[in-house]
Amino acid sequence: CLTSTQLVENEEQFQKKLADVIVNAEKDVSVGVRLARRLPLPVENEETRPCIDLVVFIINLSFERSFQSVELSLKYVDPGFFLGKVCFLVTGARCWSVSSDRLQSVRKLATSLRCPLLYAEDQTVEGVNTAAARLLRVLKVTAGLTPWATGLSLSTLTRCTLSSDLEGDFD
Amino acid sequence: MMEGRSAMESPVTRLPTRRRTKSYGRSCFEASSRFAYTSGQLTILRIPTTREAPRARNIAERVDPEQVTLLIKNEWKLSYVTPLYRFRHTHLKKYSKHLSAFIAAEKQQGTAVEVGLETGYRVTFSTVLGIAETDEDAETVFIQIQSKPMFAATGDALKVVWSGWLTCVNGSPEYLHSLLPDFVSLPLFCSSGPENITVVVKSWFEKMFDCRFGSLGLDSTSLQWLCALWTGCHPDNNIRYLRLLWTLPTQPPLDVSYTVNPQDAWELWNSVRQEDSVDGTVGIDEVKHFMAGLESHFFRHFKIYLSSGTLRKVSTALGSAQQDGKVKILCSDYLATVLTLLTECAILKMPI
Numbered sequence: 001c002l003t004s005t006q007l008v009e010n011e012e013q014f015q016k017k018l019a020d021v022i023v024n025a026e027k028d029v030s031v032g033v034r035l036a037r038r039l040p041l042p043v044e045n046e047e048t049r050p051c052i053d054l055v056v057f058i059i060n061l062s063f064e065r066s067f068q069s070v071e072l073s074l075k076y077v078d079p080g081f082f083l084g085k086v087c088f089l090v091t092g093a094r095c096w097s098v099s100s101d102r103l104q105s106v107r108k109l110a111t112s113l114r115c116p117l118l119y120a121e122d123q124t125v126e127g128v129n130t131a132a133a134r135l136l137r138v139l140k141v142t143a144g145l146t147p148w149a150t151g152l153s154l155s156t157l158t159r160c161t162l163s164s165d166l167e168g169d170f171d
Numbered sequence: 172m173m174e175g176r177s178a179m180e181s182p183v184t185r186l187p188t189r190r191r192t193k194s195y196g197r198s199c200f201e202a203s204s205r206f207a208y209t210s211g212q213l214t215i216l217r218i219p220t221t222r223e224a225p226r227a228r229n230i231a232e233r234v235d236p237e238q239v240t241l242l243i244k245n246e247w248k249l250s251y252v253t254p255l256y257r258f259r260h261t262h263l264k265k266y267s268k269h270l271s272a273f274i275a276a277e278k279q280q281g282t283a284v285e286v287g288l289e290t291g292y293r294v295t296f297s298t299v300l301g302i303a304e305t306d307e308d309a310e311t312v313f314i315q316i317q318s319k320p321m322f323a324a325t326g327d328a329l330k331v332v333w334s335g336w337l338t339c340v341n342g343s344p345e346y347l348h349s350l351l352p353d354f355v356s357l358p359l360f361c362s363s364g365p366e367n368i369t370v371v372v373k374s375w376f377e378k379m380f381d382c383r384f385g386s387l388g389l390d391s392t393s394l395q396w397l398c399a400l401w402t403g404c405h406p407d408n409n410i411r412y413l414r415l416l417w418t419l420p421t422q423p424p425l426d427v428s429y430t431v432n433p434q435d436a437w438e439l440w441n442s443v444r445q446e447d448s449v450d451g452t453v454g455i456d457e458v459k460h461f462m463a464g465l466e467s468h469f470f471r472h473f474k475i476y477l478s479s480g481t482l483r484k485v486s487t488a489l490g491s492a493q494q495d496g497k498v499k500i501l502c503s504d505y506l507a508t509v510l511t512l513l514t515e516c517a518i519l520k521m522p523i
Binding site for chain 1: 205207208218388390391392393420455476478479480481494519
């Protein structure tokens with residue numbers, strides 16, 4: 001079985017580590033991981049590109065540019081992907097120097113797009129392995145390898161929400 | 172310290188449940204605050220998204236000028252303090268004696284304080300009236316440690332080796348109301364002096380009042396607020412320069428010092444201020460637009476995105492603030508505004 005995922009990260013650090021772990025972890029399924037800094041992907045290789053099952057946007061909360069870059073890239077995603085094939089991965093959420101409003105804006109974005117938001121620890125080996133394992137699980141569902149679930153049903157259950165206590169005017 | 176049931180009485184249940192009606196685009200109806208959890212996830216605080224524009228206030232009207240000079244011009248290292256149990260502003264003399272004895276004892280044990288010619292330290296606790304803004308704020312407490320050389324004559328001026336102060340300015344009312352009666356909250360602790368004395372003072376406080384200290388850093392949003400608020404003061408008080416220090420995560424890390432002419436900064440700030448903004452208040456959107464303007468100007472010249480790095484330091488002639496929690500206030504007119512922001516940062520770090 002062939003699956004393919006696209007990782008988009010402005011800093012290009014975490015995605016390499018993740019890709020290595022994902023590719024090596026799974027033995028019975030062939031996982032293709034493609035890396036990009038931003039969307040749109042270059043036009044040249046369009047014919048040879050496989051069908052992407054999951055697009056993961058990696059946002060490093062320590063840098064404002066990371067979030068801005070993802071916001072710009074989102075415009076180039078086909079609307080059909082948002083039905084369960086887009087996922088946000090956030091790193092650095094526990095860092096003391098990160099202001100809480102940056103995480104809040106990422107959560108608002110994920111909630112408005114009805115997409116799941118995952119948190120990852122990118123500094124340790126266990127953190128990278130855990131993030132890779134979670135992404136693999138989501139990827140297997142979106143690629144249709146899990147008989148009882150589809151990407152849309154999974155994302156409905158796991159999508160990011162903002163609690164009404166914290167966001168009184170978010171309707 | 173705080174019993175478990177205080178979590179039930181935390182402000183979560185006291186927030187007004189009335190939802191504001193959705194309005195259509197008028198910025199003066201926008202929510203002027205958003206909610207955030209403290210780092211202990213047990214208390215919800217209201218973080219203002221709009222602040223009062225700092226007005227030059229002659230602080231000498233409210234605070235003794237001699238005490239003001241103690242507070243400004245020094246570089247202070249910030250920490251946050253959890254509420255103090257049974258701290259009495261009336262017992263300051265007792266605390267002074269207690270702390271000097273404690274420092275002498277620590278020195279005898281050879282643990283913390285460096286051995287020198289000074290045989291003793293004279294500690295003075297004093298109240299600085301007029302810094303607290305609201306009725307709920309506890310009065311600011313100032314601590315000064317002077318060295319007493321062994322053979323000094325009585326008339327000799329003692330040298331100040333360490334000073335520090337605890338303060339609460341415009342503390343979040345929900346947070347202050349949620350405290351149990353015997354607790355006094357002075358969440359912001361500023362210290363200036365040798366690190367070993369700071370450690371001794373902190374451990375004395377922790378033993379006496381069952382509190383905990385933690386280092387307080389300023390995140391990028393707080394630094395951006397200070398940047399915008401100080402620039403806004405330019406017409407009344409010439410800021411002389413606006414200097415920003417960024418660190419970019421390249422190999423090796425690149426430090427960028429970005430100095431802006433004050434008049435240009437003021438014109439940019441003015442152009443960002445919305446026409447229908449309520450006079451005297453500054454919104455977070457205006458601050459973000461101001462910073463975006465500065466960053467895009469830099470990008471146009473150097474093709475470097477400053478937002479891909481971290482803002483480390485903001486300085487003007489009115490004061491400077493660093494991400495690692497070092498602050499210098501050079502102009503006493505805007506003391507209240509800066510301290511309000513710092514108190515808010517401190518309360519947000521409370522581990523409860």
